Amino acid sequence: MPNRSNSQPAPLVARPAPLVGVVVVIFTVVDGELKALLIHRSAGPYTDMWAIPGGLLRSGEPLVDAAVRKLVDETGVQDLFLEQLYTFNDLDDVTPGGAIAVTYFALVDHVRVRLAKRTEWQPEWFAMRSLPKLAFRNEDVLNYALARLRNKLEYTNVAYSLLPGLFTLSQLQRVYESILGRGLDKRNFRKRMLSREIIAPTKDRQAEGAGRPALLYQFVSREPVEM
Amino acid sequence: MPNRSNSQPAPLVARPAPLVGVVVVIFTVVDGELKALLIHRSAGPYTDMWAIPGGLLRSGEPLVDAAVRKLVDETGVQDLFLEQLYTFNDLDDVTPGGAIAVTYFALVDHVRVRLAKRTEWQPEWFAMRSLPKLAFRNEDVLNYALARLRNKLEYTNVAYSLLPGLFTLSQLQRVYESILGRGLDKRNFRKRMLSREIIAPTKDRQAEGAGRPALLYQFVSREPVEM
């Protein structure tokens, strides 16, 4: 067994290099439902099942660029939250030589999204609580992304990328509840959000339909911040 | 701009595929010092600096196998804690076409380690508090690994892989202190460890040198477990 594994200057051996895919789990919240964007497989293995959008890394392209490109391709949205998740080796359908897939997850405000209807793979939003048949081990990836998202909700301001610039506390709470999958106490929720100082009240109010008009809030920062 | 990014059956385009490297940060604790294993660069860019051990992914080889292989190559140890960290695209020295590096981190009990002295790149343990000049962005990787390790210490039993099967609470505490970089209160530490039920007392005692002999403990599980 040749011991050729090192990080010394790497000889460019003529050996089929593994392909690298980049896959992006795109989440949004619509009407109190957490949804993920999936594309329809019209061919190959797992025909007629659904899969997380992704593609091959271009030569020389930084990983995050490929992920952003994918996100923009599918949703037309950019500048929103995007973070690397995990790297798998059995996620893509490029079998020869093995392929590895670097997964990312993104959060988008659905009102800003224009799904690329024109494309051949018919992207569609699916509620996380009722997913269709998924190709490969994509279900694991979605669940992993969900777990990570739930975690980040607790100690970061990532929710900013699921909401418009101004929003009510109830809207924010609904976002949290849809992601966490459980109800939250209104008073405790407000206390926590305000004491963490990730949001601040504005002077505007919003009346939507019945009921007392709600104060509008904004995120203190619209960049990812811890705490 | 050709829209060729998808996860449909991937056409095997003739395009230089990026190389994939696997890099493993190997930590141990010796005499109350957290140390990382580094190798010496005898050539290439960053000559005479030090780097995290790593190598190219072999064709068709699962990522984790490559990481385990690297770990065994360097330390002779296996079956210990190993976890994926992050995937970078600017860590290796394979520039043409860009290379990506999947990083892992491992924890080993130094008494079980036999460093591969024979090899050309002279692996050596370096205390995290006094690192040598490092190649590439390896310092970032080490710090990232350290942050992750500190985190995992709090809510998992990973420390099991830094200690022998039986150990005293003081030994365990020294391990925690070296990783966290600060002293801990003895009583609070014991309370926490026992209430989390990750360790259990045995009936044996150990007398080493002076002082009252200490009760020996063992980890309830020697697999990675949360909480």
Place this chain on the structure above:
DNA sequence: CCAAAAGTGTTTTCCGTACACCCATGC
């Protein structure tokens, strides 16, 4: 005046932290 959603405080519980002294052994 009624339905609908917004807004608001107090109490309890749990966990992390701070802190000082006695115990068993070897020499």
Place this chain on the structure above:
DNA sequence: GCATGGGTGTACGGAAAACACTTTTGG
């Protein structure tokens, strides 16, 4: 008997959780 390391309990403070009623608007 003394030096060395092992072992133990209590009190405080802050954060999360439980919990119900009043306010403002539209119809």
